Amino acid sequence: MSVTANISLIRERIAAAARRAGRSPDDITLMAVSKTHPPESIREAYDAGVRVFGENRVQEFAGKVDALRGLRDCEWHLIGHLQTNKSAKAVELFHSLDSVDSLKLAEKLDAAARKVGRTLPVLIEINVGGETAKSGVAPDSSALEELMIAAPRLESLSFRGLMTLPPWTDDPQDSRRYFRKLRDLRDTMAARKLPGVSLDELSMGMSQDFEVAVEEGSTCVRVGTAIFGERARG
Numbered sequence: 001m002s003v004t005a006n007i008s009l010i011r012e013r014i015a016a017a018a019r020r021a022g023r024s025p026d027d028i029t030l031m032a033v034s035k036t037h038p039p040e041s042i043r044e045a046y047d048a049g050v051r052v053f054g055e056n057r058v059q060e061f062a063g064k065v066d067a068l069r070g071l072r073d074c075e076w077h078l079i080g081h082l083q084t085n086k087s088a089k090a091v092e093l094f095h096s097l098d099s100v101d102s103l104k105l106a107e108k109l110d111a112a113a114r115k116v117g118r119t120l121p122v123l124i125e126i127n128v129g130g131e132t133a134k135s136g137v138a139p140d141s142s143a144l145e146e147l148m149i150a151a152p153r154l155e156s157l158s159f160r161g162l163m164t165l166p167p168w169t170d171d172p173q174d175s176r177r178y179f180r181k182l183r184d185l186r187d188t189m190a191a192r193k194l195p196g197v198s199l200d201e202l203s204m205g206m207s208q209d210f211e212v213a214v215e216e217g218s219t220c221v222r223v224g225t226a227i228f229g230e231r232a233r234g
């Protein structure tokens with residue numbers, strides 16, 4: 001199947017999942033995760049109406065960005081772990097950073113954004129499964145509390161919500177409890193009405209579990225393989 005056909009099928013599946021949950025399909029953004037895929041594939045997704053893209057690595061996207069200059073009104077999001085020494089480059093290349101996982105990184109990004117006079121939208125990545133190999137802050141950790149408390153002074157960052165990558169499974173229903181956990185965490189944090197923090201966005205759901213994520217309140221599904229096909233292993 002072509003990228004275009006894949007996207008239209010995914011949109012239908014998102015809409016059906018939204019209706020099952022009594023939600024409007026318009027409240028869910030389809031992000032095309034284009035890591036490892038060439039600019040031509042990204043262009044195809046753009047032509048099919050996708051405007052939000054996710055990339056995992058600063059270096060890789062830097063190599064593609066020139067070929068993508070002609071695409072108007074796109075948002076490029078960094079969704080992979082970022083080393084603090086690449087903060088300035090990330091601020092230069094990306095519209096948003098969806099994988100903030102430490103106060104130190106948030107401080108570097110804030111400084112880099114201030115320097116170029118822009119506001120950087122960010123999501124905090126939560127390690128819902130408590131997996132040691134994964135980045136993200138633990139749900140009830142002091143690291144998360146520190147980030148929340150620091151938000152008002154990080155004036156060049158705009159905290160928009162939470163992102164997660166649940167433990168890998170081949171049964172999408174296994175992801176449901178992790179998606180619920182992220183939503184519950186968001187609800188609990190939102191109820192505190194912390195200054196400088198808005199938590200409307202829940203970035204959750206990938207190729208194999210995005211419908212479950214939509215049923216559980218996702219506002220952005222990050223879909224790679226189901227749009228572009230399998231990634232080459234490397």
Ligand SMILES: *Cc1c(COP(=O)(O)O)cnc(C)c1O
Binds near residue numbers: 208
């Ligand atoms: C690669 C990746 C995705 C997309 O995964 P697919 O299974 O290919 O849809 C989504 N989110 C993150 C953080 C990723 O690294």
